[in-house]
Amino acid sequence: MLKAFKQIPEPLQRQILYRLAWGIGVLLLTFILYIYTKDLFSMLSCIGIVIFCFTSAFLFFRHAVLGEYVIITGECLSVTLTTIKKRTKFITMRTDDNQILKVVIKQRVKKFTSGSRIMLYVAWNVPIYEKEGAHLLYSYLALDMKVIE
Numbered sequence: 001m002l003k004a005f006k007q008i009p010e011p012l013q014r015q016i017l018y019r020l021a022w023g024i025g026v027l028l029l030t031f032i033l034y035i036y037t038k039d040l041f042s043m044l045s046c047i048g049i050v051i052f053c054f055t056s057a058f059l060f061f062r063h064a065v066l067g068e069y070v071i072i073t074g075e076c077l078s079v080t081l082t083t084i085k086k087r088t089k090f091i092t093m094r095t096d097d098n099q100i101l102k103v104v105i106k107q108r109v110k111k112f113t114s115g116s117r118i119m120l121y122v123a124w125n126v127p128i129y130e131k132e133g134a135h136l137l138y139s140y141l142a143l144d145m146k147v148i149e
Contacts, residue, residue: 004065005061007065008061008064008065009064009071009121009142009144010144011119011121011141011142011143011144012060012064012069012121012141012142014142015060015141015142016057016060016061016064019053019054019056019057019060020053020054020057022053023049023050023053023054023057026046026049026050026053027046027050029046030043030046030047030050033046060141063123068123068124068125069121069122069123069124069141070121070122070123070124071119071120071121071122072095072101072119072120072122073095073096073117073118073119073120074093074094074095074096074101074117074118075093075094075115075116075117075118076091076092076093076112076113076114076115076116076117076118076145077091077092077093077094077100077114078091078092078114079091079092079112079113079114080092087108088105088111088112089104089105090102090103090104090105091103091105091112091118092134093118099135100133100134100135101128101134101135101136101137102131102134102135102136102137103120103137103140104136104137104138105143106139106140112145116145116146117145117146118143118144118145118146119143119144119145119146120137120140120142120143121140121141121142121143121144122137122139122140122141123139123140123141126139126140
C-alpha cells in the first residue's frame, strides 16, 4: 500500500494526507471529549466526522491508485479576486492544447501570478461547461503551481 501511495503524484498525496490528518485530529478530540465528559451520546458527531474523513481519504486514495484523474497543464493568464477579502475567486488559464479554461478556486491558495505554470488534477468524470467561448471548471482534486519569474 505504501508502494502504491508513493506512485501517486505529490499534490494528490498531500490531499490524502490532509484528510487523514483531519481524521486523526478529530479522533484525538473525540478521546479527549470522552475522558472529560464520559458521555457517548455527545461523541456521536465526532465519530461521524472521523468516519467521514477516513472514508474520504480511502476513496481518494483508491481513485488516485486506479488513475481515475486527468492532468490539465497550462499557463495562468489572469486572476480574479473577491471584492472584500481579495482572495482568489477564479483563474483563467491557457491549456497546452491552446484552450481557455476558467477554474473556480475552492480553497485558499497562495497568490497566483500571471505566467505561472499550473497543473490541475481533475476527476475523469467531472463536467466542464462552456461559457462565453471559454471552458468553465467548478471542481478539481488538487492544484499544483510553479511560479515562473
